[in-house]
Amino acid sequence: MKFKEMPYQRVDLEEKRVRFQEIMNEFANAESGEAQFQVHKKYYKFKDEIETMVTMAKIRHDIDTTDPFYEKEQSYYDEIEPELIDMNVIYARQMYDSPYRAYLEEKIGTVAFKNIQLNIRSFDKKLIPLKQEENTLTTAYDKLIASAEIEWEGETLNLSLLRKYLTHKDREVRQKAYTKYCAFFEANGEKLDSIYDELVKNRTKQANELGYDTFVEIGYDRVKRNCYGKDMVENFRKQVKEYFVPFAGRLHERRKNRLGLEKLSCIDEGVYFANGNPEPIGTPQEIMVSAQKMYGELSKETKEFFDFMTENELFDVLGRKRKRAGGYMTYLPDYNAPFIFANFNGTSGDINVITHECGHAFQGYLSGKDPIKEHADITMETAEIHSMSMEFFTEPWMNQFFGKRTDDYGFMHLEDCAxxxxYGCMVDEFQHIVYENPQMTPAQRHEAWKQLESQYRPHMDYEGFPYFEKGGFWQKQPHIFDDPFYYIDYCIAQICAFQFKIRMDENYQEAWDSYLKLCNLSASDFFTNMLKEVGLDSPFEDGCVKKIVEKLESLYMTKA
Structure with a gap:
């Protein structure tokens, strides 16, 4: 069914509570593990119906953040989401305490029960008012960012549409665009600081209510860190500082020389060639036609997936005013349908969206066929391997999008990933500092960000842009506001994607088969175990980051 034809009906919380209690009673009265599993399948259907409506409302609200109907629906779900989480936790606790737990664990897996433990540990009914407030605050941030109206030569642009000019080949255009970009954050800086300050206090209070000193512990539980913890993440960041920061410094130096500059400024960030970054050929509609051809040729599995997405119009990728910034893949369980949301802006990022978000969507399409729903509950670092690796697996088709500048795009993409x-590790360390020191003032947070930039991105020069110079750049990163502790998953996944890149250049089919295996594994095993199963080194192991840097330097970085 086409997305626009999918009927929407607000989730009636009271009606769902009645149905939920019926399922709970039936589960409690079941007299065998198999009988409880059959009730569990009814719970799948119950939960899918709710998630489909909530997700549909979110997508339609994000498509136009000023639509009054879906604005009300989003506010409604911001309010009742904690109640829905509470039902999930109550049901999960009943499964966890079941006398037939061993049978259920055999059916749905050890990982599922570990995730149940994390869910129970990170939520309690008494948090509902705080969760409602948290949802309201994150929606306020998203709406504020989406509200940007930047005048540009007779047009009114949002931040996503301004991106094209931030990476323009003409340095004067970049200067002008960056000035307007910075001005938006400076004008809204106090409001953004206030929203974040309230979020930090809110999340810290949630942690305190559950008996934790800081939000870090439940932040990790929320993102389902089910096989590694803070110490392993810290060791990974340490390796990045030791090996990847100097490597990135060498890349920035080469970029500076290619651009013919004496020194790099923040206005040069994201610009790789003096004649401009390669831009995609054709209209957005032509890009989507080329994408369908690409996925049709990549494999029989990707052909089936992309044809399904196209036939059912499960994309909204055109950049428009009043549309939420950014891009994502989400899932409509009642229709076994992934959905891709993005903001095309005429840059190479449009192609990155079609490869990155389709990596997520492809895996979601595959896992939707698995009758064990818990297997679709993948952790984020695993999900980002699917997307980041797909960016590399589609490289043989990039000539369809970039023509004569295909090689330039390939080089730019590899360098950009490195x-x-x-940067991603810096975002993560910033969040640890903030949540471990929740009493920090907004000014102290800005100073912390500034200090981290000197460690992770010493090349970055904000001279002429005082708001960013004093440490305000982090406010543009939605994950910091909306999804605490998620961002490091991109970095962990990128190390794994680089391993696939190295392998595919040696034997493409063998690498693809390994990637497909990882996608099909979904969440049937723990992340660190699945890496071993598909032949990847763990980014947490000492020596892994160093080895990747050495490989990238020897195999690819002599080409530019």
Missing amino acids: IFIP
Whole structure:
């Protein structure tokens, strides 16, 4: 069914409570593990119906953040989401305490029960008012960012549409665009600081209510860190500082020389060639036609997936005013349908969206066929391997999008991926500092960010942009507001994606088969175990990051 034809009906919380209690009673009265599993399948259907409506409302609200109907629906779900979480936790606790738990664990897996433990540990009914407030605050941030109206030569642009000019080949255009970009954050800086300050206090209070000193512990539980913890993440960041930061520094130096500059400024960030970054050929509609051809040729599995997405119009990728910034893949369980949301802006990022988000969507499409729903409950670092690796697996088709500048795009993409890792780790360390010191003032948070930039991105120069110079750049990163502790998953996944890149250049089919295996494994095993199963080194192991840097330097970085 086409997305626009999918009927929407607000979730009636009271009606769902009645149905939920019926399922709970039936589960409690079941007299065998198999009988409880059959009730569990009814719970799948119950939960899918709710998630489909909540997700549909979110997508339609994000498509137009000023639509009054879906604005009300989003506010409604912000309010009742904690109640829905509470039902999930109550049901999960009953499964966890079941006398037939061993049978259920055999059916749905050890990982599922570990995730149940994390869910129970990170939520309690008494948090509902705080969760409602948290949802309201994150929606306020998203709406504020989406509200940007930047005048540009007779047009009114949002932040996503301004991106094209931030990476323009003409340095004067970049200067002008960056000035307007910075001005938006400076004008809204106090409001953004206030929203974040309230979020930090809110999340810290939630942690205190559950008996934790800081939000870090339940933040990790929320993102389902089910096989590694803070110490392993800290060791990973340490390796990145030791090996990837100097490597990124060498890449920035080469980029500076290619651009013919004496020194790099923040206005040069994301610009790789003096004649401009390669831009995709054709209209957005033509790009989507080329994408369908690409996925049709990559494998029979990707052909089936992309044809399904196209036939059912499960994309909204055109950049528009009043549309939420950014991009994502989400899932409509009642229709076994992934959905891709993005903001095309005429840059190479449009192609990155079609490869990255389709990596997520492809895996979601595969896992939707698995009758054990818990297997679709993948952790984020696993999900980002699916997407980041797909960016590399689609490289043989990039000539369809970039023509004569295909080689430039390939080089830019590889370099951009490498340069990202220090930034991503910086975002993560910033969040640890903030939540371990919740009493910090907004000014102290800005200073902390500034200090981290000197460690992770010493090349970055904000001269002429005082708001960013004093440490305000982090406010543009939605994950910091909306999804605490998620961002490091991109870095962990990028190290794994680089391993697939190295392998595919040696034997493409063998690498693809390994990737497909990882996608099909979904969440049937723990992340660190699945890496071993598909032949990847764990980024947490000492020596892994060093080895990747050495490989990238020897195999690819002599080409530019």
